[in-house]
Amino acid sequence: MAAQSPQPQPLSRRAELLAGMRGQLPLLLGVAPFGMAYGAYAIESGLSGELTQAMSAIVFGGASQFVGVQLIASGVPGAMIVLATLLVNLRHLLYSASLAPQVDHLNRRWRWLLAYLLTDEAYAVSMSRLSRDNESPHRHWFVLGAGVALWATWQMTTSLGILLGAALPDSWSLDFALPLTFLALLMPVLTSRPAFGAAAAAGLVAVIGFDWPYGIALVVAIGAGLLAGVALDRALPGERRRELI
Amino acid sequence: MTLWLTVAGMGAVTYAIRLSVLVFVSHDALPAAARDALRFVMPAVLLAIILPAVLYVGENQTFDLSIGNQRLAAACIAAAVAWAAKNVWLTVSTGMAALWLLQWAW
Known part of the structure; x- marks a missing residue:
């Protein structure tokens, strides 16, 4: 990097x-x-x-x-x-x-x-x-x-x-390089409990919705992640503003 | 001809979505709550792409949450490396090597 x-x-x-x-x-x-x-x-x-x-x-x-x-x-x-x-x-x-x-x-x-x-x-x-x-x-x-x-x-x-x-x-499983790279990019952004919750909620929905058509699962998953992140952010006031962006 | 029109339409909606806030709508015009939520796009999208790629495996992309899932095992090893080393190339090469080794050993 x-x-x-x-x-x-x-x-x-x-x-x-x-x-x-x-x-x-x-x-x-x-x-x-x-x-x-x-x-x-x-x-x-x-x-x-x-x-x-x-x-x-x-x-x-x-x-x-x-x-x-x-x-x-x-x-x-x-x-x-x-x-x-x-x-x-x-x-x-x-x-x-x-x-x-x-x-x-x-x-x-x-x-x-x-x-x-x-x-x-x-x-x-x-x-x-x-x-x-x-x-x-x-x-x-x-x-x-x-x-x-x-x-x-x-x-x-x-x-x-x-x-x-x-x-x-x-x-050769070269396609596996994609999730691996995203994994490496994920770790540095898991800087707070709300960020962790956002990732967990989005990951869970993406897995549950894997068979949904037209990649809708990914949209719903990210939406769920944002909601979880904001909700945890409000519930845990001490975590606020710890992140830069 | 209609196929070309279809592809042009696909490109137009995709470009419009990508242009939306970058060009058409000012970021400042977004409600504060929305701007707040955008901080979580990165963690959300990354794990939402990673998890299905690791848990739905094989030719038929069947769900496999077991120790026999080689991609899951390799990803766990790579996650540990990513966490400790914070280095992209080390994470990718360790994960690929782990997967190849597991596939070879099976």
Whole structure:
């Protein structure tokens, strides 16, 4: 991980960009087989190579792309598919809201760009960095680096999946790198009992709702986590303001 | 052609969601309670992604909360490393090595 201790000298734009890319690296290990699996699945489901690749560029959201392909292949009407996409990606609303105060000094062009690149992975890596240090003047370059690294990997592995099929064997279990990285990012944010309660409530609902359609479980789980966190925060006044963000 | 329109629609709603508070709505316009709650997005989303990935395993993604669940065992080892070392690469490499070792030993 980059920037583990407070930097005496603010990092340059280039150093922030590279640190963001480096921060994203362990997640790319898990994203690579996911991207190839998506490309292969879309082709198997009868989508053209152009449409498969375009969806990765236009939507840029793994889970919603899998759902989209599945619904397209089942002949579901377009309006329903768009609605399902809305449900699957609704959690990004919270990322948008939670990242906003960190970038509100930026011009519109920057915010449009960072919004396009806002995914689970880029959000987690960026917030992990910003919760330790949100003073650096070029910190948005870190967010950009994390987003661009993921974007490029997603586009390239989509292409590989289209051309080669899901060529990385399942037995390598590379997808496991995703939950492992999130685990490493989780520990430093479990700084209080309300944060712990938020994680526990969200985890529990996500497990219970695993079979619910269109990733609704993840939205409900995060909602339950926020409620649990706020409730514990109110119930345990001594815990208040111990966190920075 | 309609498929392209569908994908454009998927992209439009996704981008609109991501743009929402970053561009369209000011963060300051959110009620204080909502801003307060946003502090818990990180812990909530991270565990909500981790737990199903560790507990629903195998080709059919069946629920397995037992000692025979290799992903669960590897994740517990990785969690201990993450807690003690606070290092992403060490956590990921230990967890992957633990999983490969367990898969090989079985």
